[in-house]
Amino acid sequence: MDFQSKATLEERLLLMDELSKRFSTRAHKVDIEGSFPFENIQDLIDTGYTALTVPKKYGGQEITLLEMVQLQEKIAEGDGATALSIGWHMGIVKNLAEKELWKESVFEKLCEAVSKGALVNAAATEPTTGSPTRGGKPETIAIKKGDCWIINGRKTFTTMSPMLDFFIVSATISETTQVGNFLIPRNLEGVIIEETWDSIAMKGTGSHDLHLVNVVVDNESYVEQLGREAKRANGWLLHIPACYLGIAKAAKKHAIEFALTYSPNSIDRPIVELPNVKQKIGEMELKIMQAEYFLHAVAKQWDVSDEQDREKMGPVLGAVKLTVTNAAIEAVDLAMRIVGARSLSLKSPLQRYYRDVRAGIHNPPMDDMTVQILSSYAIQPYQPL
Incomplete structure (x- = not known):
């Protein structure tokens, strides 16, 4: 089973229907245990689904929003937690491609990783700010030191955290009023997942807390300055x-x-x-x-x-x-x-x-x-x- 070889939406929906039925058989166990659907997410990686929104110039299929929406619906028919989790990854990659928000060389590297099975999600919500859509300023702080940044803070609702390879973290730039996004690989020292997710809804999303303790990233990881223009449609x-x-x-x-x-x-x-x-x-x-x-x-x-x-x-x-x-x-x-x-x-x-x-x-x-x-x-x- 391979989404990359399917030429039409109809073929992809048929393949997703097979996967969705499989997800449905696992959903109850994940929900009762309050665990994470590792097998479901791995199935989506192994079948090439997670790379479908990668631009064609970087080896992906660059599927349309309508295609993505219909495929996501089909996943949710089998397991809502799996759909919501992978939907953030699929949508973020699509959004970055459409709006060309990052330096091309950085985005290309991310796409190469995604094509090999890497997963990404944003980490923007914090305990004292609530939803970032309401305008709260991050208390996560990024301090410039030479050619690097040192980042400290805590993020909540980090969906799919058990399997994420990259976190897009919003942080306030120290001693300024600026806010920026940083691309942080999971394997860096000081990146810690605290298993705090205890919601009775979407129990399988693994939306735990992300702690960043003196995490050091290079200057290229500062991928985007936020708030420079009016909020764009998403x-x-x-x-x-x-x-x-x-x-x-x-x-x-x-x-x-x-x-x-x-x-x-x-x-x-x-x-x-x-x-x-x-x-x-x-x-x-x-x-x-x-x-x-x-x-x-x-x-x-x-x-x-x-x-x-x-x-x-x-x-x-x-x-x-x-x-x-x-x-x-x-x-x-x-x-x-x-x-x-x-x-x-x-x-x-x-x-x-x-x-x-x-x-x-x-x-x-x-x-x-x-x-x-x-x-x-x-x-x-x-x-x-």
Whole structure:
């Protein structure tokens, strides 16, 4: 099985469907143990999936955002934690390629490593700053010493930390007001993972704390100065709603299969024939259908837009995330109402879907920020000149 040899999205989706079914068989054990899906991530590496967003000039496939979103949905149908984890890696590589944010030689080296199976994620959230999208300044400090930087700090929610090879760490530049990103390899002295992840949702993401204790990196590792320009639109973040949509689809499948086979002796036929159950199935399908069309349409719009038009898409990208994640929560709730009390059993995947899907509320951008942006977006055309 090799994604790199598949020429079409349809072929890649078929391959991912095989992997997703495999992930599904492992999901319960990972969730119950609160462990990490090492086998799933390794399968994605071994099949070449993790290099699909690498630019073609560096040996990758440079897949479109729409392709990435659909593949991420399919992963999430098998295991949401695996999808959310690998989605950060896939999206970050795509974003760096599209926006050309780093010095080309540095990005090329990263792509070479990714093509060989390396994984990367950002480490930006801190205990006292909360989500970086709310503008908190990092307390992680980078001090310049000769041709090197010495970095100290602590990051939280470092998703996929058990298998990451590189961390993109935001830090305040000592004795300045500047904030920058540093590319830090895992194998450096002073890079420490503290296993703090105890969330009841997305238990398998391994989103532990990252401690940086006198970590020394060269000057080339200072890859990006932040805050020099207005915040740019980020199409790659659509991997987040794609994950939760995939979970909702898995919940729908489970609920319908249950309704087709469960026949209590009080009615002597499958409950799928009951009007109230059909009503819930129809409502669930409508929510998923609306979410999917919105997500896919905006991903496609991103793919066909030039850089100037993409920068105008911030409000609609936020609207997609808000709409899809909330629709996914509602769809999973409907699935649980169809199945009834059995959905609360640890043996039922629905209780995991229910916990996992709610994590979407806390992924960026946050709903309240999106609504405020949409308000300004709606008012702006009517403002007097």
